[in-house]
Amino acid sequence: MFYLENVSKIFPTTDGKVSAVQQVNLEIRDGEIFGIIGFSGAGKSTLVRCLNLLERPTEGRVLFGDLDLTKASDKELREARRSIGMIFQQFNLLSQRNVLDNICYPLEIAGVDKKAARERAKELLDVVDLADKTYAYPSQLSGGQKQRVAIARALATNPKVLLCDEATSALDPLTTRNILTLLQDINKKMGVTIVIITHEMRVVEQICDRVAVMSSGVVEEVGTVQEIFENPKSETGKKLVIPDASEGIPVPTKDFIRIVFDGRSSYEPVLSQLILHTGLELNILGARTEDINGTAYGQMLIEAPSDRASLQAIRDFLLAKDIPSELVSMQEV
Amino acid sequence: MDSQILGLLAQGIGETFYMVVVSTVAAYVIGIPLGVLLYVTAEDGILPNKVIYAIFSFVINVVRSVPFLILVVAILPFTRKVVGTTIGSTATIVPLVVAAAPFVARMVESSLKEVDAGVIEAAKAMGSTNWQIIRKVLIPEARPSLLIGMTISFATILGYSAMAGFVGGGGLGAIAVNYGYYRYQVDVMLITVAILVLIVQIFQEGGMRLVDKIDRRKKL
Incomplete structure (x- = not known):
């Protein structure tokens, strides 16, 4: 699905250059749920934005299938992005559009006609179990409901992969569990590859197949969840597996x-x-x-x-x- | 108060509306694209361009700095070229638009800046073109704020239009100046001022109600 080769992202700041992502090599396989875990400031969000080029890497290549996104034209990149869904911590729904029209947005910009778009949106509302909120506005929804709308919107164009940037960090534990279960269903039933960015080990434990541990812009280790959980090799991995440490409670x-x-x-x-x-x-x-x-x-x-x-x-x-x-x-x- | 004065006031109200409404519309026709241009080319915009931003920002600041009455006189030749005269309501529209468009551009820029950056990022991630982001995300999301800006612009333009009465403009401003200032008819002056206050109140209140009605962010 994704191959990252020597990907680095350097931000120029007033205090000099900051390397948010350094020399990352990573493979994300078709159909898996891949976690990227690290404490805040580790560069996870920047790394996931390098996958759909919301952040253009300063160095390295990002292969999406056979296409090198770093060399793609604007048009190719926009088309690739229709195959790469993304959801966010703050949901990022259009506040002035109702639920149905939010889900229609990606179809609208892809040139799908209005009637077909609405039908597709209604199908997706059933998938995320929110058919009774079709005409509600985002301000009338709870956090979990907003994230469900965001998931439906991200799936509208039948993407191959779904990027989740701290998608459950603004939600309570029960809602987190429900959203993760929904993501797992989507992965199993629709075959959508999922990439999850999180600082919580329990998110990784619940649904990921493989996980990369990140710290200071560097991927310290990659392995199956079981490998990392039982025998973390990196310093960050060791800290993250200790219960509560990832939630900020002192060890x-x-x-x-x-x-x-x-x-x-x-x-x-x-x-x-x-x-x-x-x-x-x-x-x-x-x-x-x-x-x-x-x-x-x-x-x-x-x-x-x-x-x-x-x-x-x-x-x-x-x-x-x-x-x-x-x-x-x-x-x- | 005789019927002649009443007729005069009615005519003044009509002229003021004509000037202010036409000027507001024209100022927005010019100001919206300018505001979008400022937003888009700003450092944190969707298509940053330091040179374009600096040039437009500078020109807008210069025009906004010139006192309105001086502006009216300074552009008299331009006004004559555009509408063929320099006195009366139609002639006032030209300097009103020149003065208001940069003001409107800044109002539009600031409304667009209020739009959540995350929403724009999401739109990009879905494969939107910049034009789609402007038309389908930025402007609709900023609509309540743009409308509030419009009520403020309307009141500002109304104020300018009254000032134009001093230099040959028409409308209520001219009546206040000609009767109240030159002929010491204080009652006429007070009535025109009261009417101006009333117009501002009505538009401000109406605008705010409309914003409440269309804004989807807090409606339960």
Whole structure:
């Protein structure tokens, strides 16, 4: 779908040049849900705008299928953009048009006749489950409803790919879940490739197939969600997988052991077995489990004992049970 | 007050409306494209062009800086060329348009600047041409603000038209000057001023109501 080769974007500012994106090489495959995760200011939004050339890369190539977008004419680029839908954190609906006419906009500019456009828009309103709001104006809708309209609008021209720029960051957790489920349905039923930019690991966990971890304009690692979740290699990846860290809640201040549950065992028996086996008193610093794609994923943080022998006993036990774990030193994070 | 004065006032109202309405329309016909040009070529516009922006911005500022009465006199030869005379209502329309068009251009520019940049970005992402962005996104999204600007422009042009009474223009301004100032008929002057106040009130109020009616942003 997309190949990025050595893509860099440098912004000139009054304090000198800022590299928002540096030497990024990335492949986004047909039909996958690809996540780009990082903390704010990592350059994720700039990178996703390089995909449809809302930001023109200062360097490198962006291939969309066989077409090099950086060399495409204005007309070719506009046509390519009709195959690249995009939704935004702030929805960006036309405030003076009702829901139906918002969805008709991309069809209108593509020269589709009014009647056909309206029929297509109504079909899409059924897809996003908003048929009862056909003639409402954006100001009359909730955040989740606005994002549904934005999704319908982005799908109007039958795009091959949908770019989502922090599409759920302005929504509450329940609405986020519903929107992500809708995106997943669209991916499965319509075969639309989806690229999701987010700072929340749980968004990635819920729907992504593969994920790129970004920091300071650099893609630090790329892998399946399971790989990154169980064994993050980059510093940013390590921080992002700690529960709550991605939501801005401070991580524990002491050294801790991070135990990852990958669906093979639930965490309660493991903990009680660990206590019985080692005879240690364990202090839980945090825990979270979640049902991801039908498998129970989760993690638990337990305080690392100060003596080496106890620590080794815990590590040995987890290793024997084949449960991934890592010791996280606070100096490191 | 005799019927002659009443007839005079009625005629004055008619002339004032004629001048102000024609001038407002003409000022917008020139001002909208100019305002769009300023918006589009500005540094954060959709087609930034420093040179074009600087030239138009400078010319607009210069015209706006010239006091209206001086402008009327300065462009007398131009006015004569366009309408064949330099006195009366029709002759006043020329300097009114010259003075108001740059003002309108700035009002239009500022209304367009209020349009959410995210909406324009979304329109670009959907494959819009710049022309489609201007026609189908910018102007419709700015419509309530453009209308508010129009009520302000109308009142400003009305004020200018009254000033033109001093230099041979027609309408209520001329009556106020000729009867109130030169003949010390204070009552006539006060009545013309009251009528001017009334006209501004009616247009301002009507404009605001219309804006409330067409703006979709806060209607529940």
